[in-house]
Amino acid sequence: MGRLITARKIGESPDEVRYEFGLNKRYDRILVIDPRTMRARAENGDFNWVASAIAAKILKTRQVKGTFPASMIFVG
Numbered sequence: 001m002g003r004l005i006t007a008r009k010i011g012e013s014p015d016e017v018r019y020e021f022g023l024n025k026r027y028d029r030i031l032v033i034d035p036r037t038m039r040a041r042a043e044n045g046d047f048n049w050v051a052s053a054i055a056a057k058i059l060k061t062r063q064v065k066g067t068f069p070a071s072m073i074f075v076g
Helices: 049-065
Strands: 004-012 017-023 029-034 039-042 071-075
Touching (some): 017 049, 029 049, 049 071
Antiparallel strands (some): 004 017, 017 029, 029 039
């Protein structure tokens, strides 16, 4: 069975877009995306597979729709 990664946007400014994210709806980490470069980082410095997977899905949605999504789900 896959793991459920969830994220929800908690802030957006010209300098950064911030999401709470985690496994199984435990929003225990922060993802920060620079909207100019589309680079993502985990606020705590641990950019592991969970952060990478949800960041990729958020960035793909941004590329397709032109806006950062309010929330995102990844099952992997």
